[in-house]
Amino acid sequence: MSPVKSQLLTLSRETMAGLLQQRPHAAVACLLLLLLCYLTGGLSIPDPRQREALIQLEASMQTGGQMVLTDAEQRLDALLFKMKREEMAMADFPPAMHFFKARSLIRTSPIFQLLQKMPKGGALHVHDFAMASVEWLVKNATYRPHCYMCVTDNQSIRFIFSSRWPKALPHCSPWTLLETLRAKMVNTTELDNSIMGNLTLFTDQDPETVYPSQDFIWGRFEQCFLALWGLVTYAPVFRDYYYQGLTEFYTDNVMYLELRVLLPEIYELDGSTHDTAWTLKTYRDVTRQFTAEHPDFYGTRFIFTIHRGVNSSVMTGAVEQAMKLQKDFPDIIAGFDMVGREDSGRPLWYFRDALSLPVERGVALPFFFHAGETDLEGTEVDQNMLDALLLNTSRIGHGFALVRHPVAKGLSRKRGVAMEVCPISNQVMKLVKDLRNHPAAALLAENHPLVISSDDPGMFGASGLSYDFYEAFVGFGGIKSNIGTIKQLAINSIRYSSFTPKQQEEVLALWQRKWDTFVSENAP
Ligand SMILES: *[C@@H]1O[C@H](CO)[C@@H](O)[C@H](O)[C@H]1NC(C)=O
Ligand SMILES: *[C@@H]1O[C@H](CO)[C@@H](O)[C@H](O)[C@H]1NC(C)=O
Ligand SMILES: *[C@@H]1O[C@H](CO)[C@@H](O)[C@H](O)[C@H]1NC(C)=O
Numbered sequence: 001m002s003p004v005k006s007q008l009l010t011l012s013r014e015t016m017a018g019l020l021q022q023r024p025h026a027a028v029a030c031l032l033l034l035l036l037c038y039l040t041g042g043l044s045i046p047d048p049r050q051r052e053a054l055i056q057l058e059a060s061m062q063t064g065g066q067m068v069l070t071d072a073e074q075r076l077d078a079l080l081f082k083m084k085r086e087e088m089a090m091a092d093f094p095p096a097m098h099f100f101k102a103r104s105l106i107r108t109s110p111i112f113q114l115l116q117k118m119p120k121g122g123a124l125h126v127h128d129f130a131m132a133s134v135e136w137l138v139k140n141a142t143y144r145p146h147c148y149m150c151v152t153d154n155q156s157i158r159f160i161f162s163s164r165w166p167k168a169l170p171h172c173s174p175w176t177l178l179e180t181l182r183a184k185m186v187n188t189t190e191l192d193n194s195i196m197g198n199l200t201l202f203t204d205q206d207p208e209t210v211y212p213s214q215d216f217i218w219g220r221f222e223q224c225f226l227a228l229w230g231l232v233t234y235a236p237v238f239r240d241y242y243y244q245g246l247t248e249f250y251t252d253n254v255m256y257l258e259l260r261v262l263l264p265e266i267y268e269l270d271g272s273t274h275d276t277a278w279t280l281k282t283y284r285d286v287t288r289q290f291t292a293e294h295p296d297f298y299g300t301r302f303i304f305t306i307h308r309g310v311n312s313s314v315m316t317g318a319v320e321q322a323m324k325l326q327k328d329f330p331d332i333i334a335g336f337d338m339v340g341r342e343d344s345g346r347p348l349w350y351f352r353d354a355l356s357l358p359v360e361r362g363v364a365l366p367f368f369f370h371a372g373e374t375d376l377e378g379t380e381v382d383q384n385m386l387d388a389l390l391l392n393t394s395r396i397g398h399g400f401a402l403v404r405h406p407v408a409k410g411l412s413r414k415r416g417v418a419m420e421v422c423p424i425s426n427q428v429m430k431l432v433k434d435l436r437n438h439p440a441a442a443l444l445a446e447n448h449p450l451v452i453s454s455d456d457p458g459m460f461g462a463s464g465l466s467y468d469f470y471e472a473f474v475g476f477g478g479i480k481s482n483i484g485t486i487k488q489l490a491i492n493s494i495r496y497s498s499f500t501p502k503q504q505e506e507v508l509a510l511w512q513r514k515w516d517t518f519v520s521e522n523a524p
């Protein structure tokens with residue numbers, strides 16, 4: 001045995017671990033050397049110490065892998081590890097199942113219950129009209145006076161609040177006043193359930209049978225939005241729905257939101273309407289009221305969005321409007337994005353003129369583009385991630401296809417452009433079946449910039465952020481994701497938020513206090 005080889009082999013596990021903490025690159029080089037020794041040296045059984053060093057090296061590369069844990073955190077980690085082992089041994093392992101079937105199991109999971117209590121930082125990818133539970137919409141909004149409903153030709157429903165009998169809608173039955181209808185019924189459970197079924201994708205039936213294809217589920221998704229539109233754009237419901245959404249996230253220990261909003265025209269009982277500025281002001285006022293009542297909630301910032309189905313002249317108008325809103329409401333407007341299915345909408349490149357306007361005019365309008373929410377590899381839509389990066393996007397919504405694009409992946413890593421990973425959304429919308437196979441597993445394994453979010457919890461029968469944290473931590477995080485991982489994910493949600501560095505320090509300090517309390521209250 002050569003001297004250098006024996007010297008290398010005596011590298012203790014501790015030395016290697018220490019090296020990993022401080023100088024990961026040196027550790028990699030060192031390990032490669034060790035490997036080389038073996039290849040040339042012809043030892044038949046690999047050294048277990050080396051094996052351990054390799055395992056340690058990989059563990060140190062994952063999200064949170066460099067985190068130095070306190071004693072209490074280590075004790076909580078040991079508990080989580082034990083719980084995860086037990087959960088993985090169950091016959092019905094929730095992340096391997098469709099969320100609609102797994103939800104009741106997840107609710108009983110002790111890991112989930114811990115994650116609910118965990119301060120998760122911010123939710124950076126959530127949409128305005130899917131942020132709160134549909135139970136609330138049915139039990140509260142549709143029970144208000146002056147609420148009319150009609151049934152469309154293809155068995156969806158529409159709503160309107162009106163002080164007078166409203167004008168009939170095309171392709172819809174005559175309006176029914178729900179108050180009158182319910183007064184005639186002995187039991188309204190069935191009606192309420194059928195309304196609920198129209199406002200959410202969640203179903204008790206077999207989801208694979210109910211939603212046979214991506215096209216089908218996207219069609220239903222759009223019908224759900226049309227169904228709830230008349231409820232949530234009615235001014236009093238609009239306010240209360242947002243307040244309810246804030247309550248659900250706050251209760252789930254989320255302290256900050258970045259909400260993608262359409263800012264539609266909002267109507268009153270007499271049919272009069274309010275403009276975009278009114279809508280944004282209302283969001284601001286309700287947020288202020290909420291934070292006054294819950295001082296440890298840090299607030300909401302808004303990403304103005306428009307449907308990607310529009311043409312380029314409408315897009316130009318929307319970008320101009322976004323710049324104006326940002327100028328008028330600099331504290332709460334975070335930037336701009338597009339919504340709607342990428343596969344059937346127009347690609348980012350089609351809108352390049354409109355999207356270059358801010359730079360041309362010297363206006364800093366941050367972008368938060370949805371991109372890579374597709375499994376159509378190599379299509380024009382599949383270019384969206386690279387185009388988003390070309391357009392200097394601040395984060396990428398989903399980035400489901402990122403691992404298949406080494407250049408986009410490299411650029412996003414280098415520039416710190418985080419992926420907003422929404423596991424349940426990707427599963428429900430049929431991009432992945434078993435959440436252990438979500439592509440973010442690979443991103444988590446190498447600490448790629450990413451945050452976990454919930455996209456449209458109301459649509460998926462979820463609430464807040466904990467269900468998605470569960471799927472990430474227990475599902476694609478595998479047994480090796482640990483307390484450092486979820487701590488880092490919470491920190492990421494602040495680091496990759498649209499806050500200024502100074503605000504980030506403030507939120508981080510607030511979060512750290514909550515985290516310490518969480519750990520001390522739950523560590524065995
Ligand atoms: C709906 O919720 C609001 C706000 O919490 C409450 O004031 C109102 O009484 C509720 N209405 C119904 C019909 O439940
Ligand atoms: C339902 O009907 C509407 C309007 O009549 C139509 O635009 C839509 O495509 C239909 N949806 C489905 C899923 O058939
Ligand atoms: C109303 O009907 C549902 C089923 O449709 C039933 O489960 C429930 O018990 C009924 N409620 C009352 C008060 O009868």
Ligand SMILES: *[C@@H]1O[C@H](CO)[C@@H](O)[C@H](O)[C@H]1NC(C)=O
Nearest residue numbers: 151155156157194195197198
């Ligand atoms: C939507 O509502 C209509 C009318 O009440 C009903 O026939 C239909 O079954 C509902 N759809 C779902 C998915 O619940």
Ligand SMILES: *[C@@H]1O[C@H](CO)[C@@H](O)[C@H](O)[C@H]1NC(C)=O
Nearest residue numbers: 309310311312313314315317
């Ligand atoms: C773009 O769409 C708008 C709204 O649908 C329409 O009024 C306008 O004519 C369209 N412009 C072009 C150039 O097609």
Ligand SMILES: *[C@@H]1O[C@H](CO)[C@@H](O)[C@H](O)[C@H]1NC(C)=O
Nearest residue numbers: 355356358359390391392393
């Ligand atoms: C993106 O940023 C680069 C470097 O700061 C700049 O040169 C370029 O003009 C920007 N492009 C767009 C479309 O914002």
Ligand SMILES: [Zn+2]
Nearest residue numbers: 127370397455
């Ligand atoms: Zn989204």
